[in-house]
Amino acid sequence: MKAQRIFVSPSFAVVVLFVSMVVVAATAVPYSAQSAEAIQLAATAKTKAPAAKTASTEVAKPVSDILAFKDGALAPLRESEAVSEHSPFADGACDFCHKGNAKNPGPLLKAVNLLCYDCHSEFEEMMTRRAVKHAPATKLCTNCHNPHNSRNKQLLVYEQVTLCTTCHTGIKTLLDTATVKHGAMDGAKCSSCHNPHASAVEKLLIQLPFDMCVKCHSRDGLQDPAGAKLTNFKTLLENNPVWHAPVAGKDCTACHTPHGGRNFRLLVEPYPAKFYSAYEPENYALCFTCHSSSMVDVPQTTTLTGFRDGPVNLHYLHVNKSDRGRTCRACHEVHASKQAFQIRDSVPFGDKGWSLKLNFKKTTNGGSCDKTCHSMKDYDRAKK
Ligand code: HEC
Ligand code: HEC
Ligand code: HEC
Ligand code: HEC
Ligand code: HEC
Ligand code: HEC
Ligand code: HEC
Ligand code: HEC
Ligand code: HEC
Numbered sequence: 378m379k380a381q382r383i384f385v386s387p388s389f390a391v392v393v394l395f396v397s398m399v400v401v402a403a404t405a406v407p408y409s410a411q412s413a414e415a416i417q418l419a420a421t422a423k424t425k426a427p428a429a430k431t432a433s434t435e436v437a438k439p440v441s442d443i444l445a446f447k448d449g450a451l452a453p454l455r456e457s458e459a460v461s462e463h464s465p466f467a468d469g470a471c472d473f474c475h476k477g478n479a480k481n482p483g484p485l486l487k488a489v490n491l492l493c494y495d496c497h498s499e500f501e502e503m504m505t506r507r508a509v510k511h512a513p514a515t516k517l518c519t520n521c522h523n524p525h526n527s528r529n530k531q532l533l534v535y536e537q538v539t540l541c542t543t544c545h546t547g548i549k550t551l552l553d554t555a556t557v558k559h560g561a562m563d564g565a566k567c568s569s570c571h572n573p574h575a576s577a578v579e580k581l582l583i584q585l586p587f588d589m590c591v592k593c594h595s596r597d598g599l600q601d602p603a604g605a606k607l608t609n610f611k612t613l614l615e616n617n618p619v620w621h622a623p624v625a626g627k628d629c630t631a632c633h634t635p636h637g638g639r640n641f642r643l644l645v646e647p648y649p650a651k652f653y654s655a656y657e658p659e660n661y662a663l664c665f666t667c668h669s670s671s672m673v674d675v676p677q678t679t680t681l682t683g684f685r686d687g688p689v690n691l692h693y694l695h696v697n698k699s700d701r702g703r704t705c706r707a708c709h710e711v712h713a714s715k716q717a718f719q720i721r722d723s724v725p726f727g728d729k730g731w732s733l734k735l736n737f738k739k740t741t742n743g744g745s746c747d748k749t750c751h752s753m754k755d756y757d758r759a760k761k
Contacts (some may be wrong), residue, residue, distance in 0.1 A: 487657030687760035
C-alpha cells in the first residue's frame with residue numbers, strides 16, 4: 378500500500394490516535410458520560426504520549442559528523458591483518474584514487490565521496506534521491522570505511538556497534554546501562570533496522586517501525602531470554618480485529634524502546650510484570666501516560682469509568698489493592714483483541730502455560746464475566 382510508506386512520526390501518530398478516538402467516541406460509546414471522558418482522554422494522550430518518549434529515549438546528539446581519524450588510520454593494513462579488502466586496492470589500481478602510483482600514491486585525485494561515486498554510482502543516486510540522509514555519509518565515506526582494507530567486514534573502520542556508538546554516545550550509554558536487552562541487537566546489527574547511508578523513512582529506518590517490528594515478531598517459537606514464548610504478531614493482529622488505538626496508529630514505539638531499556642518488556646514506562654501486583658499509580662506509569670489514573674484511584678464514581686456497578690468502581694475493586702491487585706492484563710489484551718475495550722478471551726495464568734478464560738459478555742449498560750476467577754458476575758451502570 379503506497380500510503381504506508383510515509384513514516385508515522387510521533388505527531389502524525391497522535392493525529393491518527395486523535396482521529397481514531399473521536400471515531401470510537403462517536404460510534405461505540407453507549408452513554409454520554411463516557412464520551413466526555415473519551416474526549417478528555419484524547420487531550421491527555423495528545424499532550425502526554427510524545428513527552429513520555431523523549432523522557433525515556435535518553436539519546437544525546439552526536440558530537441560530530443566527522444570521526445577524528447588520526448593521520449595514518451586509513452592507511453592500508455598488512456594483508457595478513459585484513460578481514461575484508463577493496464577490489465581496486467587488491468588490484469593495485471591505486472591511480473583510480475591517487476595521483477601517484479603504488480610506490481608513491483600521493484594526494485587524492487578529487488574529494489573522497491566523488492572518488493567513491495565513480496564506481497559506486499548507485500550510492501550517488503541513493504545519497505541524492507533519498508529524503509533522509511546520514512550526515513557523516515554525506516560528508517565523508519571514509520568516516521566509516523577504509524578505502525583499502527580492514528580488520529572488519531565491509532571495510533568498516535570498527536566493528537559496527539562500536540563504529541555507530543563512537544558518535545552516538547547516548548545510544549552507547551543506553552546499551553551499557555540497559556537491564557532489558559533487545560534480541561534485535563544480537564549479531565551486532567544496527568543495520569537490521571537502520572540504513573547507515575540514507576533512507577526514505579525518518580531516523581534512517583529501513584522500513585516503518587511497525588513493519589519492522591511485526592516482521593521479526595511474526596514467527597512462532599521466538600523466546601525472551603528467560604525462555605518465555607513471545608507472541609506471533611502477524612497472527613495476533615490478523616485474528617484480533619480490535620486494535621488498541623496506538624497499535625492502530627502503527628506506533629509500536631509509543632510504548633516500546635527499540636534499543637534496550639530498564640523496564641519490563643522494553644516498555645518506555647513501568648508496567649507490572651506479573652498477574653498480581655501491589656497498586657501504586659507509578660507501577661502503571663505506562664498506561665497512565667495516556668489514560669487517567671483516576672479510573673482506578675477512587676472507590677465510587679459515576680463518570681470516571683464505564684467498568685462500574687452503579688457507582689461502585691470495579692476498576693478500583695480489582696486493581697487498587699495493597700498487595701495482590703489484578704493487573705490490567707487480567708482483563709485487557711493491550712495490543713489487539715476480538716472484543717471491544719481490549720477485553721481478552723483468556724489470560725495466561727501461572728507458570729504452566731494454562732490459560733484462564735474470561736467469558737466476557739457486553740450488555741447495553743455493562744457486562745458480565747463467567748466461569749473465570751469467579752462464577753457469573755455482572756455489572757450494570759444504571760443500577761442505583
Ligand atoms: C578507492 C580509492 C582508493 C584506492 C584504490 C587506493 N586508495 Fe589509498 N587512500 C584513499 C583515501 C580516500 C585515502 C585517505 C586520504 C585522505 O583522506 O586524505 C587514502 C590514503 C592512503 C594512504 C595514506 C594514509 C594516511 O592516512 O596517511 C596511503 C599510504 C595509501 N592510501 C596507499 C594506497 C595504495 C598503495 C594504493 C594502491 C595499492 C591505494 N592507496 C589505493 C583512497 C584510495
Ligand atoms: C575503481 C572502482 C572503485 C572505487 C573508486 C571505489 N570502489 Fe568500492 N568497490 C569496488 C568494487 C569493484 C567492489 C566489489 C564489488 C561490489 O561489492 O560491488 C567494491 C566494494 C566496496 C565495498 C564493500 C566491500 C565488502 O567487503 O563487502 C565498500 C564498503 C566500498 N566498496 C566502499 C567504497 C568507498 C568508501 C569508496 C570511496 C572511498 C569506494 N568504495 C570507491 C570498486 C570501487
Ligand atoms: C556511518 C557509517 C557509514 C558511512 C559514513 C558510510 N557507510 Fe557504507 N556501510 C556502512 C555499514 C555499517 C555497512 C554495512 C551495512 C549492512 O550490514 O547492511 C556499509 C556498507 C557499504 C557497502 C557495501 C554494501 C552495500 O550496501 O552495497 C558499500 C558499497 C558502501 N557501504 C559504500 C559507502 C559509500 C560510497 C559511502 C559514502 C557515500 C559510505 N558507504 C558511507 C556504514 C557507513
Ligand atoms: C562520524 C559520526 C557518526 C557515525 C560513525 C555514525 N553516526 Fe549516525 N549520525 C551522526 C550525525 C552527526 C547525525 C545527525 C544528527 C542530527 O541531525 O541530530 C546522525 C544521525 C543518525 C540517525 C538519525 C537520528 C535522528 O534523530 O534523525 C540515526 C538513526 C543514526 N545516525 C544511526 C547511525 C548508525 C546505525 C550508525 C552506524 C552504522 C551511525 N549512525 C554512525 C553521526 C554519526
Ligand atoms: C531484527 C529482528 C527484530 C526486530 C526488527 C524487532 N525485534 Fe523485538 N525481539 C527480537 C528477538 C530475537 C527477541 C527475543 C530475544 C529477546 O527478548 O531479547 C525480541 C524481543 C522483543 C521484546 C521482549 C523483550 C524482553 O526481553 O522482554 C519486545 C517487547 C520486543 N522485541 C519489541 C519489539 C519492537 C517494539 C520492535 C520494533 C521497534 C521490535 N521488537 C523489532 C527481534 C526483533
Ligand atoms: C529493532 C530495530 C532497531 C535496531 C536494531 C536499532 N535501532 Fe535505532 N532506532 C529504531 C527505531 C524504531 C528508532 C526510532 C525511535 C522513535 O521514533 O521513537 C530508532 C532511532 C535511533 C536513533 C535516533 C535517536 C532516537 O533514539 O530516537 C539513533 C541515533 C539510533 N536509532 C541509532 C541506533 C544504533 C547506533 C543502533 C545499533 C547499536 C541501532 N539504532 C539499532 C530501531 C532500531
Ligand atoms: C499501548 C502500549 C503498547 C503498544 C502500542 C505496543 N505494545 Fe507491545 N507490549 C505492551 C505491554 C504492556 C506489554 C506487556 C504485556 C503483558 O505482559 O501483559 C507488551 C509486550 C510486548 C511483547 C512481548 C510479549 C509478547 O507477548 O510477545 C512484544 C514482542 C511486543 N509487545 C511487541 C509489540 C509490537 C510489535 C507492537 C506494535 C505492533 C507493540 N508491541 C505495541 C504495550 C504496548
Ligand atoms: C500512547 C498512549 C496510550 C498508552 C500508553 C495506553 N493507551 Fe490505552 N488507549 C489509548 C487511546 C488513544 C485509546 C482510545 C481511547 C478511547 O477510545 O477512548 C485507548 C483505549 C484503551 C482501551 C479501550 C477503551 C475503549 O473505549 O475501547 C483500553 C482497555 C486501554 N486503552 C487500556 C490500556 C492499558 C491497559 C494500557 C497500559 C498497558 C494502555 N491502554 C496504554 C492510548 C494509550
Ligand atoms: C477485572 C477486569 C479488569 C481489569 C483488571 C482492568 N480492567 Fe479496564 N475495563 C474492564 C472492563 C470490563 C471494561 C469495559 C467497561 C464498560 O463496560 O464500559 C474496562 C474498560 C477500560 C477502559 C475504557 C474506559 C473505562 O474506564 O471504561 C480503559 C481505558 C481501561 N479499562 C483501562 C484499564 C487499565 C489501565 C487497567 C489496569 C490499571 C485496567 N483497565 C484493569 C475490565 C478490567
